[in-house]
Amino acid sequence: MSLDTMWNDWTYWLSSMPPDSLVWLLLPLIVFDATRYCFAALTVWLTDVWHELQHTSNTNHLARSYCPSVSLIVAGLNEGDSLQGTLERLWGTYPRLQIIIVDDGSTDNMAEVARAFAKNHQGTIVISKKRGGKSSGMNAGLAYATGEITIVLDADSELSKSAIWDIVQPLADPAVGAASGNVRVRNGSTNLVTRLQQYEYLRSVFLGRIVSSRLGILGIVSGAFGAFRTELLRQMGGWDVGPGEDEDIVLRIRKRGLRIEFVPQAECYTDAPTSWKVLTKQRRRWEWAVVTFESRKHIDMANPLNRHFRLDNFFLFAERWIFNLLLPLWFWVYLIWLFCSLGLSGCVYPGLLFYVLYVLGDVIQLLVILWYSPHRGRDWRCIAVLPIMPLYQFYQRLVTTLAIVEEMLSRRSFRDGFVPEHVRNATWHW
Amino acid sequence: MNILYIDKNRHEARLLHSELLGYRGLNWNLSHCDDYREAIDAIEQTMFATILFRSDDSFDIFSLELREILQSANCPPVVAIGQALNEDQQLRLVLEGLDECLNQAETTGVDVMRRLRMAELRRSVVQKHAAFILDEDDETMLGEAFLASSHSQRFNFDTNNPLESRMQVAHVSYRTPLVADDGNDLPVTLNAFDSLESLLELLQEDACRFDALLLEQSAFEDASGEAANKLIRYLSVIPSIVLTHEKSDFSALSYLERGYSDCLIARDDSANDVALAIRKAVIRRRRNLLASISKQQVGPNVNDRRTKVRSSPNRRRHVRFYFQQPVIAIPILPDGGPDHAGRCEATSIDISLRGIGLEIPNRDQLPRRNWILGVNQPNGTIGYVNGFLRRINYVEQGMHAGMVFQSKDDDFFVPERLQPRIDPRTKQLDTPTSSKQLDQWAELGVLTKYLVQKVRTCPECTAVCCVANGCSQCGAFHLQFHDLIHHFACAYVGPAAEFEHHQITQCPKCRRSNLVVGADFEIIRSKYTCLSCDFHGDVTTQVGCCLNCRLRFPLDLGPEHDVFGYDVERLDILAVVDAAR
Missing domain, CATH: 3.40.50.2300 (Response regulator)
Structure with a gap:
């Protein structure tokens, strides 16, 4: 079958579809994916365009008038190779900066690198401890933090020149408990895996969090780069045991009625996994956290009878439950139903339709991203991966489903090596 | 008796x-x-x-x-x-x-x-x-007893010069071999007194005014009992000799009983007898004085060797035994090094626990005082001992030398001299004796040289330094360490004091109590605060502080020195003497 024939057949099939059948066929996409990603992004974009036209927008024009003292915690394990560059680049970017480097039981030269840096950079504290997990590392750093604001940064990440200035600005508002930085992929050009992640980060971290933040349902501050009120962290006792400690701390802050802000200008470049295996492992951890925290540990936030209940928290939870728990599961049910009702050959044309619509949706999102992005010249290149993004999303759905199932059935997250065994055994298995 | x-x-x-x-x-x-x-x-x-x-x-x-x-x-x-x-x-x-x-x-x-x-x-x-403590109440009684026991007959006593009519002793001289002016004859000056009271007046001013007292027995008869009694107090300070013309020794012995050093009777009335008695009395007094000083272990003559010998009345005698063995004799130069030219193969004659007699081949130069002697021991090894030359008799083949083994304090091979010590003045770790000299002894095979340790020294003055963990910023030792506790269950990390709650260990974050170290929490000693420069860090630096010039420096800047010690195969004198027996 030639492509022309196939194209003719598909257009014929599409034109011959009754509108109600077509709506039913596309209903899941229209209701969930398109609503979540395209419609929300378009709505926010249109709002900003409206404000732009009215000259009332303040987007991209952060006034850097707030200059609190900042303690920057860099906790890592075996990050000797990347630590030096990270520290050198951020040194001197903020006037009232205390750097706390926590070596969480590294077996490489991370501690030596940190000490060498501390020797030449006054005000830098190095803490070496036995491995206790990232949370304990950050909490150890918190014990020595003297700044009003505590920023956490991954050792393999790189900040833009004004990232610290930008990320602390929302915290001038006492109602804001934490601010999330804009995490971007540094090694985007390494291979297909990183190129796909580069666009994914733009879509879900950059654009997704702009939307979530506008809607007031931002439920995560990246562990790679986020800012918190030090006193608030101390009152809460710091981070709980991970994995997913970055999401957990944000939910705990939200419980206290404080807002979380996303600062797209505060850019942090991090290294994304370069292999499918590592990527799968990372994404499983991320998805476990949804089950552990939104469905178990902090379920009280969505309970109208609980004192922690607030409507924005409920929407946050509802969004997570629907898009991170139900939809992946429903996706497979829908797929099976499609196969059963249309057969394998009958699924080809609907599949092509979905593919085209997903690519179209990504194009729209990329256009919105380019509207907001300060690096348009670089970000538009992501258009190259858009044709295969639907397949990548299919892979993501697979991994998410696997993670949800294993976490729901066996609490897999508490057997993961992200946290050392003696800590895993001692902590609560939510 | x-x-x-x-x-x-x-x-x-x-x-x-x-x-x-x-x-x-x-x-x-x-x-x-x-x-x-x-x-x-x-x-x-x-x-x-x-x-x-x-x-x-x-x-x-x-x-x-x-x-x-x-x-x-x-x-x-x-x-x-x-x-x-x-x-x-x-x-x-x-x-x-x-x-x-x-x-x-x-x-x-x-x-x-x-x-x-x-x-x-x-x-x-x-x-x-x-x-002896004189009881005031007994003074008179003692005095009377003294008078009663003294002889009644008078010497030919002249108030101007009590000795003039009897003997001429002004030209008598005596020698005191123990003092620095040994060898110089000291003239005796006789001071005459017409009464015991006038003598006592002078003694009260300065009891050590006279080297000896020469008393006519008639002086006691003229004096009061109290004056005679007072004189007894000075008998332990000044040797006193009493002259009587009694022929029997009853009177002389009674004076001795009272504490007088000597008593000359009529038979001993020549000037030479009197002079010799004076000299003996003086020397006895000096001997006793030195012995008492040595017993007290104080005073300038503590280290006087001859004093020590006499200060130990319980000292056992050392019998000499015939002992003929080849002996390596190496004289010690005044700087502590070996006198290579004086090294000789001697033969032992006899040996005791105290010393050894040697026959040294004919030598042109005068022998040195200090020697190292290598003697064959019963176990086949050569044992070394330090001896000083006590006596020399020149014979046809050479000389017979009496060597006395050095006492522990003077021994050249005493461990304190061979082991590295910190010099109290320069604070340098080295052997008290110059290592250059000791190396020469080691080359001769007398000493064995070995590496004791390697030390970091001050880069300025090469004195030893104390090493401590100091601030990595300023090198100060005044640090305050902070112990943190990491609670595994909730990942809380905080000061140890926060975990103390009514004498139980409780996490301040999750309130879990009765925590067990190792199972529930660990202690992180991760940070210190320098109280000098307010620097915060987690890893201290090894800082050296010179004990001499107080210079502080990173330890790796201090040069490393090898410190050597020396060992010697000491002569087992007991074993050798036992074998010779």
Whole structure:
């Protein structure tokens, strides 16, 4: 079958579809994916365009008038190779900066690198401890933090020149408990895996969090780069045991009625996994956290009878439950139903339709991203991966489903090596 | 009175014994030994009141044998009779511990017995005076008793010069071998007093004004009992000799009982007798004084070797044994190095626990005082010992040298000299003796050199430094460490004090209590605060602080030095002597 024939057949099939059948066929996409990603992004974009036209927008024009003292915690394990560059680049970017480097039981030269840096950079504290997990590392750093604001940064990440200035600005508002930085992929050009992640980060971290933040349902501050009120962290006792400690701390802050802000200008470049295996492992951890925290540990936030209940928290939870728990599961049910009702050959044309619509949706999102992005010249290149993004999303759905199932059935997250065994055994298995 | 009489000549012994039998004033018993070594054993086993030692040998042998007797344990006072001893020799023997020394030609049996009794009294009186406290109430009674026991007959007493009519002693001189001016004759100046009271007035001003007191017995008769009593107080300070014209020894012994050093009777009224008595008394006094200083271990003469020898009355004698072995003898130069030119192969003659006799081949130059001697030991090794040259006799083949093993304090091989020590002045870790000299000894095979340790020293003055963990910023030692606790369950990390809650360990975050270290939490000692520069860090730096110039420096800047120690195969003297026995 030639492509022309196939194209003719598909257009014929599409034109011959009754509108109600077509709506039913596309209903899941229209209701969930398109609503979540395209419609929300378009709505926010249109709002900003409206404000732009009215000259009332303040987007991209952060006034850097707030200059609190900042303690920057860099906790890592075996990050000797990347630590030096990270520290050198951020040194001197903020006037009232205390750097706390926590070596969480590294077996490489991370501690030596940190000490060498501390020797030449006054005000830098190095803490070496036995491995206790990232949370304990950050909490150890918190014990020595003297700044009003505590920023956490991954050792393999790189900040833009004004990232610290930008990320602390929302915290001038006492109602804001934490601010999330804009995490971007540094090694985007390494291979297909990183190129796909580069666009994914733009879509879900950059654009997704702009939307979530506008809607007031931002439920995560990246562990790679986020800012918190030090006193608030101390009152809460710091981070709980991970994995997913970055999401957990944000939910705990939200419980206290404080807002979380996303600062797209505060850019942090991090290294994304370069292999499918590592990527799968990372994404499983991320998805476990949804089950552990939104469905178990902090379920009280969505309970109208609980004192922690607030409507924005409920929407946050509802969004997570629907898009991170139900939809992946429903996706497979829908797929099976499609196969059963249309057969394998009958699924080809609907599949092509979905593919085209997903690519179209990504194009729209990329256009919105380019509207907001300060690096348009670089970000538009992501258009190259858009044709295969639907397949990548299919892979993501697979991994998410696997993670949800294993976490729901066996609490897999508490057997993961992200946290050392003696800590895993001692902590609560939510 | 139990007397031990030592005399090799049995015939002379019998003669003296028969002479002594004529002495009726005392119940006495005389035991005779014809070998001085047997006598030494007898002295150690039996308590004698006095010893009478008579010998016809030369002064060297006479004094050698006498010295061994004096060094035996619990040796009683010894009175020696020599064949022809001059005054110097007599005084030297008195200095070495002899109580009285007489010449046979001038001595009768009665004189000997009197001297023996006086010697015994002297010893007992000295011991009494050591603890004698004069009771004010008894002063008069003592004085009266003194007067009652004194002789009534007067000397020819002249108030202007009590000695003038009787003898001329102004030209008498004496020598004091122990003092620095040894060898110089000191003239005796006699100061005359017409009464005991005028003498006492001067003594009250300065008790050490006179070297000796020469008292006519008639002076006591003119004086009051109180004055005589007061004089007794000064007898322990000034040696006092009483002159009587009594022919019997009753009066003389009574003076000795009161603490007077000596008493001359009518038979001893020549100027030489008086002068010799004065000199002996002075030397006795000096000897006792040195002995008492040595016992107290204070004063400038503590390290005087001769004092020490005499200060140990319980010292055992050291019998010499025939011992002929090749001995490596290496003289020690004044700087502590070996005298390569003086090194020689000697042959031992005899050995005792105290020293060794050597026959050294003919040598042109004068021998040095300090020697290292390498002696074959019974186990086949060569043991080294430090000895000093005590006596030399030049013979045809060379010389016979008497070496005395150095005491522990003076021993060249004492471990304190061979092991590295910190010099209190320069604070440098090195051997007290120059390592250059010790290396020379090591090259000769006497010492074994070995590496003790490697030390970091001050880069400025090479003194040793103390090393401590200091601030990595400023090097200060004044640090405050902060212990943190990491609670595993909730990942909380906080100061240890936060976990103390009503004497139980409770996490301040999750309130879980009764936490067990290791299972529930760990202690992170991760950070310190420098109290000098307020620097915060987690890893301290090893900082060296010079003990001498106080310079602080990172330890890796301090040069590393090898510190060597030296060891010596010491001569097992006991084993060698035992083998020689």
